[in-house]
Amino acid sequence: MAEPITLHDPDDPRLHDYTDLTDVQLRRRREPAEGLFIAEGEKVIRRAVAAGHEMRSMLLSAKWLDVMRDVIETTPAPVYVVEPGLAEQVTGYHVHRGALASMRREPLPAVADLLRTASAPGRGEGTARRVAVFEDIVDHANVGAAFRNAAALGVDAVLLTPRCADPLYRRSVKVSMGAVFQVPWTRLESWPADIETLRSAGFTVAALCLSDRSVTLDELAARDHDRLALLFGTEGTGLTPGALAAADEHVRIPMDAGVDSLNVAAASAVAFYATRPRTA
Template sequence: MTDERPVPEGVTWIDDPRDPRVRDYFQLTDVALRRVLEPAEGLYLAESEKVIRRALAAGHRMRSLLLTPRWAADLTELVQPALAAGIPVHVGTASVIEEMTGFHLHRGAIAAMHRPELPEISDVVHDAQRVAVLEDVVDHTNVGAAFRSAAALGVDAVLVTPRCADPLYRRAVRVSMGTVFQVPWTRIDPWPGGVATLRELGFTVAALALADDAVSLDELEADPPDRLALVLGTEGDGLSPRTVESADLTVRIPMGGGVDSLNVAAASAVAFWAVRDRGRS
């Protein structure tokens, strides 16, 4: 133990980065946390104090907490309720935790959280005017960034297709700054068959894609429908032809400088800003 800073009573010091009591943090990848530990729900990792607090505020349940000594001493508002509820709180030096997890713990705190059961689409979009659909976006950073933009720019719900990266993967959660817990979301399956489901629920479905018959985002911004579902595609290939054909309209972001498109995270921010419900801004 190289850090003698006092920590709260009841915490467990971890000196061995392969201690079986902290196996959630070293033995299992994001995929394994989701599929192996508890197949009915699984787990995910929430990194940093702010993200953990947002997860708890959203009603998610903590399985265990892992901190460096400084944060164990400072975050008594997280530590004491966890200990009182019988949730294990582990403390290790920064070097032990880095060897354990394989990455540097920037904010000194990480929690293993129980995955919530995903809600039905109809429940997620019941009161929504603006919905984002992420089709097969495989980069966790882009998923997290899209959620952060959705939270900031008035998107009421996010739907992710079956092959889209999981919003609860550690990097996606961290990049989103915990807004994956703030914006209601669920998976839409099958896809693109789900376009018909959205239409039945009263949404105009707009595909963000390059196409000869695409309308400018400026036109959509000037006269947006009351309920709009904006579909954004995967990195590189964009939306599938079937999705574009199924949508009510195709929309493109006007470009200059010889550039034909933006990164999906940047495109999401531009599109969300343009179609935001100004009555609620």
């Protein structure tokens, strides 16, 4: 355990990881390049640590020292104590949860390896049956919410296309309540050609969309596919033509009241629940 260090200078180089957290473009450049991500709040920090992420440092206001004492005692990483005003000056926003941690990113697994080993709690290693694929979802809050849905509703793994927002960006982690640490995930490298990797692993690929050939979600669920990959696109334009052409099935969620679609996070929750495996 390292003794907490009280800092008073917002330009102290030891606070570099926490500077300008509100600048999305800056974080997109810095966090992956520097191999870090930021966990905010007691629960999220604890879940990141429990998931095996190595802590680089922690930034706390004084009142959180006792709350986080057990975490502090088990990490060799430095713990910086600052006044709330200084934390706001450094980060660019009011740190109302009072606790931040800079965590080290782990290398992402290969898609084939993830599909071979990932599984939801209780299913046992190597028995993945449900996978979510998100194409070009750029809103961090939607990504975080979708991960939380995946964790809550038994999805074994999440795959992201190259342009998807970063699940480890601070807002994604916060909205997911740390669920991004619970669901195995990785990025696809050759999209939509990677759909063939899913198919080769025995998955039926079902694209959530509005099309002339789409079946209802109830129809898809009734088939109870042994291995099913659910593919979701952006709210604005939906899935790309290439992804739609490569999918095995087109699926729609029936709507009332003249509504044609749901937010991608809401749609994913409905689809995950409806298509959960009937047998273990």
